[in-house]
Amino acid sequence: MKYNSLNLELLKELQSMLAVPIKYDEETLERYSRDETAELKAVKPEVVVFPVSTEEVSDVMRFANRHLIPVTPRGAGTGLSGGAVPAFHGIVMSLEKMNRILEFDAANMMITVEPGVITGEIQKLADRHGLVYGGDPCSSESSSIGGNIAENAGGNKVMKYGPTGYHVYGLEVVLPSGEVTRLGGKMIKDVSGLDLIHLIVGSEGTLGIATRITLRLLPKPKYSVALLIPFPDIDTAIAAVPKLMTGSGVVPTSLEFMDASSIKAVCSFLNMEFPYADAGAHLIVEVEGSSKDSVFDDYVKLGESAIEAGGLEAFVADNRNTREKLWKARKSIAEALASISPVHCMEDVSVPMASIPELIKFSEEIARERGLEMIAFGHAGDGNVHVSFIKGDMPEERWNEALPLALEELYAKTTGLGGCISGEHGIGLKRKKYLASITDRAQLDLIRGIKRAFDPSYILNPGKIVDL
Ligand SMILES: Cc1cc2nc3c(=O)[nH]c(=O)nc-3n(C[C@H](O)[C@H](O)[C@H](O)COP(=O)(O)OP(=O)(O)OC[C@H]3O[C@@H](n4cnc5c(N)ncnc54)[C@H](O)[C@@H]3O)c2cc1C
Numbered sequence: 001m002k003y004n005s006l007n008l009e010l011l012k013e014l015q016s017m018l019a020v021p022i023k024y025d026e027e028t029l030e031r032y033s034r035d036e037t038a039e040l041k042a043v044k045p046e047v048v049v050f051p052v053s054t055e056e057v058s059d060v061m062r063f064a065n066r067h068l069i070p071v072t073p074r075g076a077g078t079g080l081s082g083g084a085v086p087a088f089h090g091i092v093m094s095l096e097k098m099n100r101i102l103e104f105d106a107a108n109m110m111i112t113v114e115p116g117v118i119t120g121e122i123q124k125l126a127d128r129h130g131l132v133y134g135g136d137p138c139s140s141e142s143s144s145i146g147g148n149i150a151e152n153a154g155g156n157k158v159m160k161y162g163p164t165g166y167h168v169y170g171l172e173v174v175l176p177s178g179e180v181t182r183l184g185g186k187m188i189k190d191v192s193g194l195d196l197i198h199l200i201v202g203s204e205g206t207l208g209i210a211t212r213i214t215l216r217l218l219p220k221p222k223y224s225v226a227l228l229i230p231f232p233d234i235d236t237a238i239a240a241v242p243k244l245m246t247g248s249g250v251v252p253t254s255l256e257f258m259d260a261s262s263i264k265a266v267c268s269f270l271n272m273e274f275p276y277a278d279a280g281a282h283l284i285v286e287v288e289g290s291s292k293d294s295v296f297d298d299y300v301k302l303g304e305s306a307i308e309a310g311g312l313e314a315f316v317a318d319n320r321n322t323r324e325k326l327w328k329a330r331k332s333i334a335e336a337l338a339s340i341s342p343v344h345c346m347e348d349v350s351v352p353m354a355s356i357p358e359l360i361k362f363s364e365e366i367a368r369e370r371g372l373e374m375i376a377f378g379h380a381g382d383g384n385v386h387v388s389f390i391k392g393d394m395p396e397e398r399w400n401e402a403l404p405l406a407l408e409e410l411y412a413k414t415t416g417l418g419g420c421i422s423g424e425h426g427i428g429l430k431r432k433k434y435l436a437s438i439t440d441r442a443q444l445d446l447i448r449g450i451k452r453a454f455d456p457s458y459i460l461n462p463g464k465i466v467d468l
Pocket of ligand 1: 076078080082137138146147152156209210
């Protein structure tokens with residue numbers, strides 16, 4: 001695809017439709033040329049724009065259509081697949097200034113926000129009103145709700161609340177043409193027409209730009225307790241996951257795992273001590289409920305089932321302080337990884353839960369064969385594993401050779417186990433070539449057809465997910 005670039009005249013035209021100054025100084029272009037995908041090369045845009053309203057977003061899209069200039073939407077830039085990295089330079093549209101809470105509707109248990117609101121703000125506001133927003137990626141303090149929707153972000157509470165898409169009931173979307181459409185609303189049930197909301201959710205900013213988002217809130221459980229359960233090895237820990245649930249009759253809110261290397265990395269990063277730090281794996285299990293007694297019953301049953309299933313001990317974090325400390329450790333693994341080696345590759349494969357040990361053993365083998373280090377952690381309850389390869393001291397050339405081969409093998413194994421190559425971080429630029437190689441022709445054609453229907457000029461976040 002051949003795009004036009006922006007000359008001074010076009011930059012002036014662009015500025016004339018926007019309240020906030022556009023930026024094209026080197027420092028800004030550099031800052032908006034990457035996200036948190038450690039191993040991806042940066043690609044600089046030609047200009048960064050900061051719309052403050054739906055109308056401005058729409059005007060920019062009409063401008064981009066007129067002049068055939070690609071536009072890459074951007075939330076907070078915490079993405080882990082290069083979705084906000086502009087594949088073809090052009091315009092980066094940062095939604096960071098559209099960060100207002102538009103309405104808190106307690107009577108309908110709904111909140112309406114602009115896309116640039118940081119997810120943690122929504123969580124805190126809901127909490128103050130005795131409600132809960134169920135989306136909870138580990139990046140909740142830094143990622144935006146618009147980015148969460150575009151990636152259908154998962155996180156730690158998917159067991160109980162589901163991924164981001166489960167909470168989205170209304171969306172205002174600016175289409176690539178600049179037209180504005182409003183989908184859904186505050187009603188819980190809606191089968192009027194096709195479910196376009198859930199086509200936009202997870203579309204990685206390739207089908208439309210979310211400018212107004214209505215999310216459902218739920219009653220906040222009054223009590224929650226987390227358990228930390230060390231296991232001798234990863235096999236026993238994962239085999240314990242279904243036994244925990246069937247043995248106790250409880251579906252936990254969270255069921256996370258960390259292998260021994262993740263614990264080591266995070267302890268050193270946070271300078272903290274962990275009980276049984278040398279155990280083969282740890283599970284974190286969280287339960288919530290409306291009364292102290294019911295939560296007590298649930299966690300005792302879960303703890304007993306865990307010990308029966310081979311757990312070495314069940315540590316109870318039943319006050320805010322200990323729970324926060326535990327979750328801080330789990331949520332800091334990505335940063336700990338970056339501190340060990342700024343260049344690393346955090347994967348996001350998703351397999352049927354019982355296949356996690358086989359997948360991790362296989363990953364350890366391929367890492368060993370290729371001279372890479374690796375750690376693994378993730379969401380044991382839903383089979384989403386963050387196998388992470390680490391460059392460390394490996395020379396750049398060897399890393400560049402070893403990594404793609406390791407990824408090909410990892411993805412082949414994942415699909416062989418009935419899994420998929422990304423559970424929550426998305427395809428973006430990072431996994432595009434791999435998606436094309438493992439997806440059947442009919443499905444690729446459908447994805448391309450949908451993209452063409454939304455974006456015939458191919459100007460909204462081109463070069464992502466699949467090539468046309
Ligand atoms: C430390 C750390 C922990 C993380 N933990 C998790 C986790 O637990 N679970 C998880 O799922 N992810 C996690 N992530 C990944 C990342 O935070 C999520 O993918 C998040 O949803 C990205 O949001 P963002 O605002 O940073 O979006 P960006 O990175 O800016 O953009 C992501 C994608 O969304 C598109 N986009 C952004 N805004 C809009 C909009 N308004 N309309 C249309 N498209 C838009 C962009 O074009 C891009 O394709 C983590 C990342 C880090 C760094």
